[in-house]
Amino acid sequence: MVEAAIAEHGLIGDLHTAALVSTDGSIDWFCCPRFDSPSVFGALLDDAKGGHFRIRPSRAVYQSKQMYHPDTAVLITRFISEGGVSEVVDFMPPAGPDVTGHHRIVRMLRCVRGEVSFDVDIAPRFDYGRARHALHLNDHGAVFATDDLTLTLHGVREPGDPELGHVAVDDGDLQVRVDLKAGDLRGMVLEAGASGPPRDMRVAELRQLFDETVGFWRTWLGRSTYRGRWREMLGRSAITLKLMTYRPTGALVAAPTAALPEQLGGERNWDYRYTWVRDASFSVYALLKMGFTGEAAQFVGWLRERVGEAGDSGSPLKIMYRVDGTSDLSEEELPHWSGHRGSRPVRIGNGAADQLQLDIYGEALDSISFADRRGIAYGHRGWKQIGGVLDWLARNWDQPEEGIWETRGGRKDFTYGRLMSWVAFDRGIRMAGERGRPADVAGWTAARDAIYDQIMTRGFDEERRAFVQHYDDKVLDSSLLRMATVGFVVPTDPMWHSTLAAMEQELVTDSLVYRYDPAASPDGLRGSEGTFSLCSFMYVDALARAGRLDDAQLAFEKMLTYANHVGLFSEEIALTGEQIGNFPQAFTHLALIDAAVTLDEALDRRR
Structure with a gap:
């Protein structure tokens, strides 16, 4: 594949580091734990070797649109296909004023109309692709680990939902399929510096993170005193x-x-x-x-x-x-x-x-x-x-x-x-x-x-x-x-x-x-x-x-x-x-x- 064009990306971040998300639902650039740290996902510079975190509909034919939730840094990528309309909502809850290794990327998956299956492909390439990592799975998620950095993937589901079934594991990479029908909201959270193993997160917890992040950005932007044009x-x-x-x-x-x-x-x-x-x-x-x-x-x-x-x-x-x-x-x-x-x-x-x-x-x-x-x-x-x-x-x-x-x-x-x-x-x-x-x-x-x-x-x-x-x-x-x-x-x-x-x-x-x-x-x-x-x-x-x-x-x-x-x-x-x-x-x-x-x-x- 060829790297997505530079402009075909939106930016999310937590005020310590940031990630670029393509209009095709792929995180193509992410450095952790801060801006000038080595990259974890670097597909923007080498699609084959750089690493990515892709979420896209399983259907081969779809259109995608991207927008920001108004007055925020919450990015919404919408997919439109014959089977329905779906969204990936990406954001990073703001980190505090102190230096920290704790950072989260939240990816909400929502089916708006019809039915949709999402293919999720998580392929980190730590230290600009120079460091090998180990993948550890349990019933609730996964851990991608190197000597210097560990990323924990938490699944989001409600009691009684089927477990997130991994379609394949390939040399430390993880592929998952998520099936949704209209009104369903699920997702996953990729966390650096997690305090424990992967766990099931509830939809209510995901919504709370979303509301808190939206509230942070709207409160911050509301301090602007500019009242002119544009x-x-x-x-x-x-x-x-x-x-x-x-x-x-x-x-x-x-x-x-x-x-x-x-x-x-x-x-x-x-x-x-x-x-x-x-x-x-x-x-x-x-x-x-x-x-x-x-x-x-x-x-x-x-x-x-x-x-x-x-x-x-x-x-x-x-x-x-x-x-x-x-x-x-x-x-x-x-x-x-x-x-x-x-x-x-x-x-x-x-x-x-x-x-x-x-x-x-x-x-x-x-x-x-x-x-x-x-x-x-x-x-x-x-x-x-x-x-x-x-x-x-x-x-x-x-x-x-x-x-x-x-x-x-x-x-x-x-x-x-x-x-x-x-x-x-x-x-x-x-x-x-x-x-x-x-x-x-x-x-x-x-x-x-x-x-x-x-x-x-x-x-x-x-x-x-x-x-x-x-x-x-x-x-x-x-x-x-x-x-x-x-x-x-x-x-x-x-x-x-x-x-x-x-x-x-x-x-x-x-x-x-x-x-x-x-x-x-x-x-x-x-x-x-x-x-x-x-x-x-x-x-x-x-x-x-x-x-x-x-x-x-x-x-x-x-x-x-x-x-x-x-x-x-x-x-x-x-x-x-x-x-x-x-x-x-x-x-x-x-x-x-x-x-x-x-x-x-x-x-x-x-x-």
């Missing part, structure tokens, strides 16, 4: 971001997946199950704009610890960390896996973790400053650590670096890195003045002004009439769409309008935006990529700020059509319109929220 899409994006946040620390992973290709069959296959300072800093803006102050405060706390480590040691920030704040992200390849639709190599870990990317200081200080003005304040020790980081940046900003896109073609004087260094100093100066805090304001001001002059003289190409990717070439880069957003240029500046016009001619195609042109600016990797959804939403934001509201609204509405069937976005969009890259991508959903809020406010002002 509320349903912003609500779905907020839930998606919450699903990708590791509750014990507040760290947001860039995506819950690894090695999904930016070009089908290509080598741009990276592991995104970590927390980028850049991506997660954007989350502070998005969360606060929607009223989720607690989540923003928790992430600021996580970021404060990373800034503190750098400020105390006098060393640079890492660009990414594991969700617990550690920074060992050694990159390796899995040669025994074929990759999604033949996209090799399959990489886990991320070698870009040790790159120098100067823009992260601007994103971190921008979000810290924004949170500070919203009441999430830094104390004395935190402020001294910020000062240490800015003092380091004052000594180190004027050097080549790898840049925001983590290219592997060598360091360059990237304009975006300089831009965000300017932001870091600007926000630090403002925080010192607004709060009366001690700081080397004179030194920071000198650095800020030097960066400004350098960007204006070396980062703007007079021939192209545009700000360019780096100082040694004329290549354009859509990361610079943020220049007006961060306040470096005013949206009415002719230099900015001509930059937008140049980007539209070279990087924009029917509202979709490329990051840059790899052919014109070699990045050390073979192949090409699709349009970058983050940049497409940044383009909407830039248009709105430039006063081109009709263009901005049209571009935004077009982008919404590229969401998958349940409102999720991957990293990129291929020429065919297919979603590619890791999925769902936090950065895209953050940018969607930012663009919607900016555009909504601008449209209100135009009234």
Whole structure:
């Protein structure tokens, strides 16, 4: 079989880890006990060897539809056939704020009309398929066991029901058939860290777990203060971001997946199950704009610890960390896996973790400053650590670096890195003045002004009439769409309008935006990529700020059509319109929220 398309999945999770469920009822990706743990089900990267948990009708011919239970992270996959209508309802009850190995995947099976037989195929492949497991059966379920992880399968039935009869056991895999008639509700629960052996669970217990999970998500989403346009899409994006946040620390992973290709069959296959300072800093803006102050405060706390480590040691920030704040992200390849639709190599870990990317200081200080003005304040020790980081940046900003896109073609004087260094100093100066805090304001001001002059003289190409990717070439880069957003240029500046016009001619195609042109600016990797959804939403934001509201609204509405069937976005969009890259991508959903809020406010002002 061929792996289901990336976009043919919905996301469920318990705030410690997550799973992707295909429109055909298969859990194709699941890592346990947390996002960056080894996979248990990895069919998304190798259908034959990756492992899966499939539930689908026995009938060969059926249609499937997928939706979320309204305002929740409970996913419903509906099957329609001549024999009747049935559903698989998937969710993970939220785990608590403490680190735990206890996680549950609940799969409810329901016959709505007629009769249905479900074929269940449970084939785990622990540790990315590198660890063998043992299967132990009893009358109530099964145990899949390795030395490092045990998963317990509990059956759901009522007294007098026939036992779940296993159709076959094949080298540690389990196949079960479940027969239902209209009105029947059954299911199974796959549990990590179970306190006992498999047991019979009652339907009432399953319903209680469902009600509690629905209640959790509706209560959480009900805290949103956003009342503008496109509320349903912003609500779905907020839930998606919450699903990708590791509750014990507040760290947001860039995506819950690894090695999904930016070009089908290509080598741009990276592991995104970590927390980028850049991506997660954007989350502070998005969360606060929607009223989720607690989540923003928790992430600021996580970021404060990373800034503190750098400020105390006098060393640079890492660009990414594991969700617990550690920074060992050694990159390796899995040669025994074929990759999604033949996209090799399959990489886990991320070698870009040790790159120098100067823009992260601007994103971190921008979000810290924004949170500070919203009441999430830094104390004395935190402020001294910020000062240490800015003092380091004052000594180190004027050097080549790898840049925001983590290219592997060598360091360059990237304009975006300089831009965000300017932001870091600007926000630090403002925080010192607004709060009366001690700081080397004179030194920071000198650095800020030097960066400004350098960007204006070396980062703007007079021939192209545009700000360019780096100082040694004329290549354009859509990361610079943020220049007006961060306040470096005013949206009415002719230099900015001509930059937008140049980007539209070279990087924009029917509202979709490329990051840059790899052919014109070699990045050390073979192949090409699709349009970058983050940049497409940044383009909407830039248009709105430039006063081109009709263009901005049209571009935004077009982008919404590229969401998958349940409102999720991957990293990129291929020429065919297919979603590619890791999925769902936090950065895209953050940018969607930012663009919607900016555009909504601008449209209100135009009234």
